[in-house]
Amino acid sequence: MAHDHHDHDHSDLSETELRVRALETILTEKGYVDPAALDLLIETYEKKVGPRNGARVVARAWSDPDYKAWLMKDANAAILSVGYAGRQGEHMVVVENTPKQHNMVVCTLCSCYPWPVLGLPPVWYKSAPYRSRAVADPRGVLKDFGVTLPADTAIRVWDSTSEIRYLVLPMRPKGTDGWSEDKLADLVTRDSMIGTGLAKEPE
Amino acid sequence: MTQIDPAAARVAKEAIPTIPTDEDGPVFREPWEAHAFAMALTLHARGLFTWKEWAEALAAEIKAAQAAGDPDTGETYYRHWLATLEKMVARKGVATAATLTRYRDAWDRAADRTPHGKPIELQPGDFRD
Secondary structure (H helix, E strand, O other), X not given: OOXXXXXXXXXXXXXXXXXXXXXXXXXXXXXXXXXXXXXXXXXXXXXXXOOOHHHHHHHHHHHOXXXXXXXXXXXXXXXXXXXXXXXXXXXXXXXXXOOOEEEEEEOOOHHHOOHHHHOOOOHHHHOHHHHXXXXXXXXXXXXXXXXXXOOOOEEEEEEOOOOEEEEEEOOOOOOOOOOOHHHHHOOOOXXXXXXXXXXXXXX | OOOOOOHHHHHHHHHOOOOOEEOOEEOOOOHHHHHHHHHHHHHHHOOOXXXXXXXXXXXXXXXXXXXXXXXXXXXXXXXXXXXXXXXXXXXXXXXXXXXXXXXXXXXXXXXXXXXXOOOOOOOHHHOOO
């Protein structure tokens, strides 16, 4: 990025993002590009930005209690140790799912999304209806994603900002004792790391 | 509207071997790179240019950047891709450089007036004519 401001009160787009948006708007207005078709095409590749980075972090936290303690205390350093740096100035916080609390992350700005760790955000994630519904009715949104939590599990919604980005540490699925980190990482989906899903169950 | 098959990406890769890929297909460092890639794929599918034409334009862009001191580490690949896209769009009469700047400035104003956390949307008032 040419520059990366961190103002609190308004939104920011990098110079490159401005140029990309300008092109997309013009091409859409002139009928060269259908935004829905473009989103669909981009979605095809969304897993190609930092695909396994966050999954690796989660798998290690499941396997190594010391690493997990470090991750909860200093996520930036712990994530970096696995080899994945975020953008400069970006502060990562890890929130842990437990039987008592499920965590979900929302943000409408793609610049607030920790893509080096999580990969590209899904198209719906940036939509205003998703964000407002997630805040007002998180249980309903989860249900739409096919996730039903026990009634006594509280749901906490975290709004990421340009200063703080969240990574959800999903609960380790049962029946995975003794699994290698590689095998565990395959159970960690992107959705489970933003809290709109759970880690996959072992087959 | 032209339908785009992901197979189109494979054709693009064959025509433009420098596109960063892994065993599954194109890889991107940042979300905007995927947007720039998808726009080029869409315009090609619409017949705005051939891949041969694109490859020549992109090669010229990269060569000029290297001459100007670009370290050519691969990190700037999609910057050159985006610059090629802007020039191609101008050359084909879709939008002039001035129009691109006008929209870029409008998006900048839209971002400035949008409180953090709200979706950034372009409005007529963002344009200064």
